[in-house]
Amino acid sequence: MDYPGNLFVVAAPSGAGKSSLVKSLLELDSHLVVSVSHTTRKPRGQEQDGREYHFINEKSFRQMVADGEFFEWAEVHGNLYGTSRGEVQKRIASGQDVVLEIDWQGAVQIKKLFPTAVLIFILPPSYEELAQRLNRRGEDQPEVIAQRLANARHEVAQARHFDFVIINALFETAVFDLKTVVHSQRLKYAAQLRSKPAVFQALDLS
Numbered sequence: 001m002d003y004p005g006n007l008f009v010v011a012a013p014s015g016a017g018k019s020s021l022v023k024s025l026l027e028l029d030s031h032l033v034v035s036v037s038h039t040t041r042k043p044r045g046q047e048q049d050g051r052e053y054h055f056i057n058e059k060s061f062r063q064m065v066a067d068g069e070f071f072e073w074a075e076v077h078g079n080l081y082g083t084s085r086g087e088v089q090k091r092i093a094s095g096q097d098v099v100l101e102i103d104w105q106g107a108v109q110i111k112k113l114f115p116t117a118v119l120i121f122i123l124p125p126s127y128e129e130l131a132q133r134l135n136r137r138g139e140d141q142p143e144v145i146a147q148r149l150a151n152a153r154h155e156v157a158q159a160r161h162f163d164f165v166i167i168n169a170l171f172e173t174a175v176f177d178l179k180t181v182v183h184s185q186r187l188k189y190a191a192q193l194r195s196k197p198a199v200f201q202a203l204d205l206s
């Protein structure tokens, strides 16, 4: 018998390190998969369609919204981003744990749909460090970086909507914290399953 997977949402101000942390977590954890979002943003340097994002134009995005194809969607830093209903549903139903790397608006929408989803917010150690990370990454034009830094002030204030907050100062420590949150959720989930006799029977432990 298959049991549905867990849903983890990781959000952060742009440049805080969310994608780097999730990438490291996925390398350590073969039971986790990341959902590939759709966006109207243009690809950055090495980004590939279908890997980092499904890159689509605004007309197609709006059509997907009208057709109810997103679990959640939002306008972030002037572009549209959305989480595909079909992709996530299929994976969770087959028992895989899924990570969504989305912004705080999407996270709030997901929590309403899936109250058991675990919301994790990543913070940089300071705004100065955030600016340095975005500049060092060197993927965005100065005006894009300026807009993202300005938006960060409002985004940080949304941490209150989240179940966990992780400060990404030393990278290895933050990966460990993220791993711990995922692990503890699995233990909690396993305890809930144990309270269902059918599970014990299925596992031959009754």
Ligand SMILES: Nc1ncnc2c1ncn2[C@@H]1O[C@H](COP(=O)(O)OP(=O)(O)OP(=O)(O)O)[C@@H](O)[C@H]1O
Residues within 6 Å of the ligand: 012, 013, 014, 015, 016, 017, 018, 019, 020, 021, 133, 134, 136, 137, 168, 169, 170, 171, 172
């Ligand atoms: N703990 C850390 N210390 C120093 N640099 C870091 C740390 N974590 C991530 N970085 C670097 O900061 C930059 C931004 O990280 P990353 O792209 O993962 O951020 P992000 O939150 O996913 O941003 P975005 O939302 O814009 O995609 C990258 O160059 C990454 O290598």
Ligand SMILES: Nc1nc2c(ncn2[C@@H]2O[C@H](COP(=O)(O)O)[C@@H](O)[C@H]2O)c(=O)[nH]1
Residues within 6 Å of the ligand: 011, 012, 013, 014, 037, 038, 041, 072, 073, 074, 076, 077, 081, 082, 083, 101, 102, 103, 104, 105, 106, 107
């Ligand atoms: N609400 C959603 N937000 C999303 C989704 N995919 C990504 N994002 C967030 O957008 C910003 C900017 O991302 P970038 O790749 O342009 O730097 C960042 O906060 C992402 O987490 C989504 O499907 N829904």
